[in-house]
């Protein structure tokens with residue numbers, strides 16, 4: 001299978017002739033530190049597999065491996081109106097989904113920009129904002145009102161423990177969120193109460209991680225789907241495991257559920273290697289972690305997800321400036337602001353098609369008020385390539401670990417997220433990294449391919465809400481057994 005995507009960024013090797021020797025010398029260590037060999041990737045994957053197992057064990061480990069309580073494959077015959085909401089990093093998406101009953105669906109989408117202060121503001125403000133957006137959409141689509149509350153699937157893309165599908169106890173915020181009073185609590189009643197307050201007829205049926213939604217939505221249209229993964233502001237993956245292979249659920253599920261049943265697992269593998277055993281962290285990764293709202297958490301994610309790529313580049317550039325190697329004598333106040341460079345920076349830098357990198361010149365001039373020389377831009381471009389390449393290579397380690405663990409020899413890995421969809425060359429670099437891990441022979445089709453996913457947080461959440469309603473109607477459980 002050939003997957004579509006932006007063209008890979010070209011390396012500009014051989015064009016460094018005009019770069020001063022001192023500067024060339026200064027970036028050499030970055031080449032080394034940010035380049036991850038196939039052998040290192042294999043070492044990371046091996047450790048990853050044991051960490052996935054540890055996460056499923058009774059004692060638990062760093063990787064949460066959260067059972068998502070999706071225990072059925074959709075039949076395609078699901079029907080009805082559902083609402084799905086997705087609280088992402090920058091937007092709240094509200095999707096009305098009409099499942100048609102013939103593997104078909106219609107969606108009506110609305111997007112609301114999340115005012116940035118909500119990410120670290122008060123919880124009441126956050127829930128009120130979400131409820132009001134929901135009201136706006138529902139009033140608009142159903143002006144005459146509805147006879148029964150509309151079932152809602154809530155895509156909540158943060159590590160949330162679930163003893164049942166309509167529960168999500170936030171373990172910890174990720175991706176720079178920090179709203180007090182939510183960690184350690186169940187977010188479902190908070191949302192349900194907020195919608196009640198503004199008077200929208202909605203019943204929160206299921207809480208879904210974006211990776212589980214992606215897995216289910218893509219499995220609905222492509223039966224070869226073995227994982228749902230997100231390469232975006234955060235990174236994570238979901239897959240189906242066999243109940244009998246999940247020691248921590250032993251004795252906790254209803255007795256009539258066979259050990260051969262499947263269970264969707266939200267891995268939350270952004271927290272892989274919080275113990276720092278294999279990941280080749282640079283001092284910049286260490287600094288990002290130390291200065292983050294949750295030091296010590298999400299070690300893997302902090303090295304490769306979209307939230308951090310621009311910040312990595314910023315820290316390196318600032319250091320080169322302080323060593324008087326670039327931007328000499330200029331005011332770099334703007335560059336000193338943490339997170340001023342989002343992922344669109346390295347992404348646009350890599351996309352610049354001009355030999356003299358004039359787009360890069362404009363970006364630095366317009367957005368950071370910094371003038372750049374051509375040699376400086378070549379160095380900036382090379383650093384962006386190194387960061388982008390490292391991100392892609394690391395991100396596939398989770399995929400290889402799951403596929404090896406589940407012994408999948410062929411698979412479609414359904415992927416979504418801003419980095420997968422927008423970062424130039426990401427898909428090709430990721431495919432190459434998988435090839436390096438597996439050492440597949442050249443010239444043949446790769447047996448495991450990463451493909452663009454269906455809309456997990458909209459359609460996936462709606463299908464899961466439909467599956468949940470069906471299970472409840474059939475008297476089947478959607479969580480641990482009573483008193484477990």
Ligand code: BGC
Nearest residue numbers: 157158159174230234235236
């Ligand atoms: C969250 C996951 C989520 C991933 C991708 C991570 O920061 O912990 O729940 O799936 O980002 O959105």
